[in-house]
Amino acid sequence: MTWLRKAKEGLKAQQRRRELPDGLWTKCEDCGEILYHKELERNLWTCSKCSYHFRISARSYVKILVDEDTFVERFSEVVSTDPLKFRDAKRYSDRLKKAREETGLSEAVLCGEGRIEGHPCVLAIMDFAFLGGSLASAAGERIARSILLAIETRHPLLILSSSGGARMFEGILSLMQMAKANALLARLSDAGVPYISIMTHPTTGGVTASFASVGDVILAEPKALIGFAGPRVIKQTINQELPEGFQRSEFLLQKGMIDRIVHRTELKKTIAWLLRFFAAGAALPQKPRRRAGESLARFRAASLPIGTALPPAPPAPAAEPAAAGTTEIEVPEPSPNGTAAGPSKPSAPVSPAKSPAPAQPAKAPAPGQPAPAQPASPAPSAKTPTKSSAKPPARPTAREVRVEE
Numbered sequence: 001m002t003w004l005r006k007a008k009e010g011l012k013a014q015q016r017r018r019e020l021p022d023g024l025w026t027k028c029e030d031c032g033e034i035l036y037h038k039e040l041e042r043n044l045w046t047c048s049k050c051s052y053h054f055r056i057s058a059r060s061y062v063k064i065l066v067d068e069d070t071f072v073e074r075f076s077e078v079v080s081t082d083p084l085k086f087r088d089a090k091r092y093s094d095r096l097k098k099a100r101e102e103t104g105l106s107e108a109v110l111c112g113e114g115r116i117e118g119h120p121c122v123l124a125i126m127d128f129a130f131l132g133g134s135l136a137s138a139a140g141e142r143i144a145r146s147i148l149l150a151i152e153t154r155h156p157l158l159i160l161s162s163s164g165g166a167r168m169f170e171g172i173l174s175l176m177q178m179a180k181a182n183a184l185l186a187r188l189s190d191a192g193v194p195y196i197s198i199m200t201h202p203t204t205g206g207v208t209a210s211f212a213s214v215g216d217v218i219l220a221e222p223k224a225l226i227g228f229a230g231p232r233v234i235k236q237t238i239n240q241e242l243p244e245g246f247q248r249s250e251f252l253l254q255k256g257m258i259d260r261i262v263h264r265t266e267l268k269k270t271i272a273w274l275l276r277f278f279a280a281g282a283a284l285p286q287k288p289r290r291r292a293g294e295s296l297a298r299f300r301a302a303s304l305p306i307g308t309a310l311p312p313a314p315p316a317p318a319a320e321p322a323a324a325g326t327t328e329i330e331v332p333e334p335s336p337n338g339t340a341a342g343p344s345k346p347s348a349p350v351s352p353a354k355s356p357a358p359a360q361p362a363k364a365p366a367p368g369q370p371a372p373a374q375p376a377s378p379a380p381s382a383k384t385p386t387k388s389s390a391k392p393p394a395r396p397t398a399r400e401v402r403v404e405e
Helices: 002-009 037-042 058-065 092-103 137-153 172-190 231-238 249-255 264-282 297-303
Strands: 025-027 034-036 109-116 119-126 157-163 195-203 217-220 326-332 398-404
Touching: 025 037, 034 037, 058 109, 058 119, 058 157, 058 264, 109 137, 109 264, 119 137, 119 264, 137 157, 137 172, 172 195, 195 264, 217 249, 217 264
Parallel strands: 119 157, 157 195, 195 217
Antiparallel strands: 025 034, 109 119, 326 398
16 A cells, blocks of 8 residues: 555655855865864964965055055056967956956055065065966065165065966066066165065065065975976976975975975064164164175174274274484485485394493504505495495485484
8 A cells, every 4th residue: 555655655754954154164185174254263273283374465565564554555556468469268368357357456566565574674575366366567576676676775675475487468568577676685785775575475486586586584384385387397308206295385494495385374473573673783883784794793793782982993003113212314216316225124122232342452562563555445346336436325214213322
């Protein structure tokens, strides 16, 4: 019967699915952990289990690093155009329009001025969501103007990189930004203004090959991909297996390319410590030179407490006083015509000449003996001038010689 068959099938209870609103949970891309969205935001978008750093926008970095209500955006009027009228699957102008709508930015880098724990600085933060954070002519111009602003205000410069390299939609114009940025960074270094480079995931291509790798201090986030070409391309080119962790920040720290790996929760504190360090160096009585091979004056200045003036230089050694019983006489310098004696020597105290011993009176000859003959004086040579014939050379200058009496 029908009712018997229904009894065998059993009773089915109605299950109500609990609908969860979107955006409450996020899955970690590294370990697969399910993370509560609000907890993830409290941890500054880092996984509480494996410390994986999620990719965040440029404005999120501004909120993390800069003091509240101190950031002032600059150079927002510099935007990219389509100089080459480039078109592949889409027009380049259409890609720009879509990226601006999705990110709320006008270019791949956000520049401005702000304060980090009270220390003023100039910031340039790249956003990977804007066409892969690619370096275009407008992005390079914004970075160049930020460097010039840091030179003018003498505020430290911070560049946070997150980029896939140069933007090939603009061809050679994008590649020129690498040389322009590095040339201005050389002027920044000559001016003695600090530059801190921060590498996030990913930092590759022309950005790594230019301004991201020349900072006075280079920081990086954990497990960030940093390199020029991708690991797959390198493996196919050299036809060898790459070492484990190749092109990751931990691998580059071992090889000395970066100075320190900093967790995102410690990033602001670390940058503030560096800014205090550079500010203390600028307050020294003599600013330390940034180039090698300088004298010890730099190290002496650095060893003193801040605000302490350097000790005065020792006075020049005075001339030795004349000894008692000496008289200063003038000795003529050699004549230009070469008639005088050899070159003059430095003056020195002359010891008093010893008086000749008194001549012994000649004994009278005995009676009947002839008187002894007197030695004849040598005739003056023709080459040796006598005192009467020698003329003193003309002397325009004279020097002093001390003679003891």
